Amino acid sequence: MRRLRALVWKESLQVMRDPAAWLIAFVLPPILLFLYAFAVSLDVDHVPVGLVLESDSAQARDLAAAFSASPYLQVTPARNRREVESLLVSGDLKAFAVIPADFEARLLEGQGQAAIQIVADASNPNTSNYTAAYLQGAFSGWLASREGIPVVAPRVELQPRFWFNPELQSRGMLLPGAIAIVMTIIGTLLTAMVVSREWERGSMEALLATPATLGEIILSKLLPYFVLGMLATVGCTFMVVYLLGLEMKGSFAALMLLSAVFLVPALGQGLLISTVSKSQLLSAQLAVMTGFLPAFLLSGFLFEIQNMPWLIQQFTRIIPARYYVSSLQTVFLAGDVWPLFLRDMAAMLAVGAVFFGITRRKSRKGLD
């Protein structure tokens, strides 16, 4: 116990004196969070579009005004198609709409036959889809608001309700995910690096030649980084809730419990990496490849797991961040859903047990 205390104390001193640890635990998280809150957004507004007004009629001008008024669109007016076509080719516009010369005449015929043409740049299918949808939306909005124009009422009316994230802000989904990224960096990257640093500097050899047991040495590496990880979680949550204004539906206790459980596989992975590689450089690369990148790309943080190919979907099951991200999103957006949490925590602990089991098998107190 005394040896463990001495080792933990030593490790804590090192953490406190290591600028890299400070940077990763306390400077990186705010940067990441602000990045995901403000710079990275999967929402789109002010899409640059062109509007070709071939008709000069009052109705056409009214429609054009409606387009311009839409917060989602940034309208560049034009007199003929040729002007906007080149802009679409050069990528300055994502799409353009054409209000034909006979627009008013057909509108007033009363058969609802009035048509506009929408041409979108489909090189990015996702963007072209929602750009077209925005334009259509603006058009139907304008049609609906018209008085005296007979509109064919649809038989079925669709009134969507968006649960959990009513404003459909991607921020609500990205911020909890960003916490998971921060925790992966602290748990896996930092741990892998500090253990291999001991090998690299030769201090591990001196440590192994003392009565300290392997268990004590390992535990002394885990405890300080566990505490550091929990502190970072508290810090991140505080920022997300109070500075970035994301309401947390669930309880703080659930969040802390989930984070503590996530640190088990994260630390285990870091430890496993450092037993395989004894150089800091290789450890850092392994931690980024096997910890950070999967947490980034395959955890459902940025990309929906359901949309991935079947094989990749299966692969995501062994990535602990996947369970943590889904639980965190639930805690923030939906509330305490214990059945879901318990399932996710069991999965994280199982992955963690595998990491620790392999580490245990591969380590012996010695240099062989």
Add this chain to the structure above:
Amino acid sequence: MAVEIVITDLVKRFGQTTALDGVSAHIVGGRLTGVVGPDGAGKTTLMRTLAGLMLPTEGAVSVCGLDVVSQAAQIHENTGYMPQRFGLYEDLTVLENMRLYAELRNLDAGPEGDLFSHLLAFTGLAPFTKRLAGALSGGMKQKLGLACALMARPQVLLLDEPSVGVDPVSRQDLWKMVQELVDEGMAVVWSTAYLDEAERCQDVLLLDQGKVIYAGPPGELTARLTNRSFLISDIQGNRRDALTEGLQLAGVRDGVIQGASVRLVMAEGAGMVEVEALVRRYNARLLPTTPRFEDAFIDLLGGGPGGVSAIAARMPALPVSNKVMVRCQQLTKRFGEFTATDKISFDVRQGEILGLLGPNGAGKSTTFKMLCGLLKPTAGLAEVVGLDLRTSSVQAKLQLGYMAQKFSLYGPLSVQENLNFFAGVYGLKRAQRKERVAEMIEVFELAPVLDVTPDDISLGFKQRLALACALMHRPKVLFLDEPTSGVDPITRREFWTHITGLVGKGVTVMVTTHFMEEAEYCDRVALVNRSQLIALDTPDQLKAMVASEALPEPTMEQAFINLIERQNALTDGGVQAA
């Protein structure tokens, strides 16, 4: 329980390689035992096995009656072990490092106080307890490492190459401390590649390729060489030529330059007729001399390499002149507040070997780097072949060859690719490039390793390759930065054969080293201490400077230590000298 280590038929294999091949030995308390051998002989593997950190493949080792396999935990309790690079935490202070190792050994607070003050006084670290270990000099780190290892209050102390990269002054301090421990009855095992250290141990275990080739007091081994070591002194003419000729004579086992003299070791029962003829040709005197451990070591390993350098034979001789090839005047380098090199001035003339010596952190590397254009001087002049390094560093670099400490070879490239790369880097034309590379392969006998990467070849090959790369463009001046650090004596001799050969062709050489024996090869030695040049003279003159009645024939190392201490005492004004 007796303080002893018993090693019985110890074998240790790593995959295909056999690091230790049937080692048996008996190490006893109250004696200092040196584990000696060339690089790759298995020294570190043996030390780690004794410390209970590596499992023997075959055989058994017991430390004070404890088996290293089944009772490793108890060995860790009772044994002090200092690994290479001392095993310190550089971001903890001296006291924090000591406290950590004390608590790991469950030392109680009471004796801890006594033990701490005792160890701090013993190592002289008391004034530095609050300093970070990373900010200590090499010598002080070594002392702290020793203090941490002594926390075990051990009966057995294992020190793995404690003096690598540590200057002679600090090395001497460590010797004194270890000797005290031995006198208390401790068994101390000290592994080293320095043969002069081996000579001072009470027992040595000489390892070569994993086998014990000698075990016993070094004096007994050296005694075999009685009447076989000679010094040729008062040589009229070039002593380097005399050495080259001497090494070609039948019956000569080994030869080195020793200041102005040449040292020869004869085979057992060899006739002296040819050597006497050589001595007459040079109008010199032949004196019998006390054999050194190194003489015996080389003899035991089958004699040194021959004396002719194939590369030097191929080099066209440079026109002989008395021109100054390297010049520095009032050369100064400051890093912020700290002055690393303070107004150093000297000239090196063509065909001269100048050695740059000094303790760790004295500023010799900084001086060296400014002269080969790797650092910009803050003030003063640095010239190579008459070219000012501040203004024409590129032209100057084409005139000089540089061989760095760790050889600066590219690990992932094969030997052939390394050669091609360096030929290209020095801007050789295509045809010339091919011709030079082929020539280097031939003279340095690199053909068998062409497709292997430098990481997988022996140190000897690596050194030849590094020299080949530095010589690719036929430089007029050669800079060697600790060229033979960690290299065994035979490879070192081979290296110096090339260097003396090149000097014979008019090449100028500047070399830094911690090996005092290497300093003997130099025509002049510049001694740098505390950023200043404190002495510049021939090795023999430096030795003469410190000679006294108590020390009629000082060695190069004694001269070094003496001169450094003299200046330190002067600058400290006797205030901090204690």
